[in-house]
Amino acid sequence: MSSRIPVLELEDVSVAYDTHNGPVQAVNRVNLKVYPEEIVGLVGESGSGKSTLAYAIMRLLKGAAFLQNGTIKVMGKDIYAMSPKELQAFRWAQMSMVFQSAMSALNPVMTVEQQFIDTLRSHNKQMTLEQCRMRAAELMDLVRIDPKYLGSYPHQLSGGMRQRVVIAIAIALEPAFVIMDEPTTALDVVVQRSILDQIQAIQRKVHFAVLFISHDFSLVAELAQRVAIMYAGRMVEVADSRALTQTENHHPYTEGLLRAIPRLTADEIVIEGIPGHPPNLVSLPSGCAFHPRCPYVTDECRQQRPSLYEVGTAEIECHRYAGQKVVQHV
């Protein structure tokens, strides 16, 4: 797989927000590759920097947020080296995103069909109305909504249907890479499950790569081939989903997440939390950001940020793996 050109390549990426209290380091020297047709999960607690990273990839950072360091390549192209015109042609057509607040991503005063037509025409001005309508109906079929709903307004659809429409619009121009930021969080469990099944089915048919962002570690491990784990703006581990439960060597935070998956024993449900709290990003702990919560903490962890090590098929940022091959030095 590593011989192929990644659809997404993050190299030493940092993103900060300028605030009155100084810069908030929301994404902190992150490395990640996503390959064609792959689903990679991105998990981490609320505030760990997942959405900020997604906006940085789309070059949609707003207000106080800025790319501080690193390069972001999509399909081999440096997103931040593009002219505004190049970016306009590239975004949505080659890479697209389903936003965390997808419910508000639809325009309430436009029919579903009109929203498909706008997206299609924004990149293919020569498309006729008839061609747009046919493509819109095809996309509705793909997300299993009866095309008769094309004439509806968003409020006339259920939450699950709206979410499917948003996904259909995101893939309308056949991008090679789609970021989905918590696409099912607002939905009930049954609808959530059916949409996840559909994302997998569509992805098998249309072959795009996905960066799937979620709080839900067990859901992501099931959906994705690989899982990237963020803690306090840092990518602390990237591992094959299967290896997550089958191998022993993980980042201590990942170990905590694995223990936190609810388990059913003979007569009770066991849920173990990770003791402590995520740090304040304005004043990160010295050394490894996880050290105040880590059961294996040593003086080195308090003093020095660990390098990223290759451990089996995983990449882990932890001093316990010093001696393994270094992927990225501190």
Ligand SMILES: Nc1ncnc2c1ncn2[C@@H]1O[C@H](COP(=O)(O)OP(=O)(O)OP(=O)(O)O)[C@@H](O)[C@H]1O
């Ligand atoms: N507008 C802002 N101004 C200053 N800091 C911000 C702003 N937005 C986010 N942050 C900081 O960036 C950090 C990361 O936020 P982000 O929204 O990327 O997290 P997330 O992992 O997507 O969280 P969630 O799971 O809740 O969606 C937050 O902890 C916060 O400190």
Ligand SMILES: [Mg+2]
């Ligand atoms: Mg978010």
